[in-house]
Amino acid sequence: MHSYLDLHLHLDGALTPAMAKELAALQNITLPVSNDESLKKLLTVSPDCESLNSFLECFALPLLLMQTPAGLRETVRLVGDHLLSQGLIYAEIRFAPQLHTALDMTQEDAVKAALKGLEETALKANLILCCMRGQGNEKANEETLELTRRYLVPDGGVVAMDLAGAEGLFPTSRYGNLFEKARAYGIPYTIHAGEADGAQSVRAAVEYGAARIGHGVRSREDPEVMEMLKEKGITLELCPTSNRMTHAVEDMTDYPLLRYMDEGIPVTVNTDDPGIEDTTIEKEFHYMRELLGLTPEQERQLLLNAVDAAFTTDEVKDSLRRQLS
Numbered sequence: 001m002h003s004y005l006d007l008h009l010h011l012d013g014a015l016t017p018a019m020a021k022e023l024a025a026l027q028n029i030t031l032p033v034s035n036d037e038s039l040k041k042l043l044t045v046s047p048d049c050e051s052l053n054s055f056l057e058c059f060a061l062p063l064l065l066m067q068t069p070a071g072l073r074e075t076v077r078l079v080g081d082h083l084l085s086q087g088l089i090y091a092e093i094r095f096a097p098q099l100h101t102a103l104d105m106t107q108e109d110a111v112k113a114a115l116k117g118l119e120e121t122a123l124k125a126n127l128i129l130c131c132m133r134g135q136g137n138e139k140a141n142e143e144t145l146e147l148t149r150r151y152l153v154p155d156g157g158v159v160a161m162d163l164a165g166a167e168g169l170f171p172t173s174r175y176g177n178l179f180e181k182a183r184a185y186g187i188p189y190t191i192h193a194g195e196a197d198g199a200q201s202v203r204a205a206v207e208y209g210a211a212r213i214g215h216g217v218r219s220r221e222d223p224e225v226m227e228m229l230k231e232k233g234i235t236l237e238l239c240p241t242s243n244r245m246t247h248a249v250e251d252m253t254d255y256p257l258l259r260y261m262d263e264g265i266p267v268t269v270n271t272d273d274p275g276i277e278d279t280t281i282e283k284e285f286h287y288m289r290e291l292l293g294l295t296p297e298q299e300r301q302l303l304l305n306a307v308d309a310a311f312t313t314d315e316v317k318d319s320l321r322r323q324l325s
């Protein structure tokens with residue numbers, strides 16, 4: 001089995017039907033459907049997914065199963081162990097604490113529960129806390145920022161912050177203050193940008209000091225932005241199947257992975273929402289081999305890029321490089 005890394009993976013997008021059943025049983029939750037086939041339909045989008053909405057609807061059930069400390073903790077453990085069985089040697093699992101407060105948990109309870117799950121999985125992994133784009137959740141984002149500051153460690157826990165959600169509706173340019181504070185606190189961060197919105201969103205994220213860009217697939221729309229990424233060595237977290245399904249890229253034969261590599265921009269390949277997309281990191285690399293003729297050397301470079309860009313210590317990176325050689 002190959003060794004892989006995944007730097008861009010959402011916890012609530014990673015549930016398999018088997019995990020959903022286990023989490024429902026653990027919390028005495030009755031699932032809306034009982035057979036595996038219908039459960040899979042609820043959790044995954046069809047390959048010919050037409051809209052971002054049908055994609056986003058798939059997050060409803062997973063989130064319902066992660067509203068208690070026991071449920072969230074077990075989700076992290078299950079997802080971690082599942083990734084380990086697929087050849088992952090390192091993963092950064094991200095989630096938005098503010099989406100786990102529908103019942104009694106506070107954002108901090110959610111962070112603590114996820115940290116316990118992280119301790120219980122055998123996978124080498126770290127957590128990224130997501131702030132959410134949206135209306136009226138400024139306080140919640142501030143709280144996520146403060147929690148990231150409080151729980152931040154160099155490795156083995158919360159290692160960075162992110163901004164996720166509807167980029168097309170809530171542009172990156174609205175979040176300058178949030179990241180100004182994150183920068184002042186010394187928090188490393190990645191920002192979802194250049195997915196539903198164009199290259200100007202990537203430019204804003206870079207100007208706000210993002211160390212990495214979630215997706216950034218639309219960076220090619222502006223040569224200046226491409227130059228910025230190259231000059232600053234900012235890593236793009238590309239997620240091919242996700243980009244196809246949400247129509248961030250309409251013509252996948254023109255997927256810019258190799259172009260970005262050729263132009264000296266550090267890129268990585270990731271899954272985004274493996275449960276919802278019914279994908280794995282192995283499938284993503286296979287997809288790129290079939291679609292673009294990705295060579296073993298290029299594949300290795302992409303994995304080394306992921307090691308370089310990981311939010312972890314030099315010591316862990318050295319160990320990961322050894323495992324890849």
Ligand SMILES: [Zn+2]
Nearest residue numbers: 010192214272
């Ligand atoms: Zn994402």
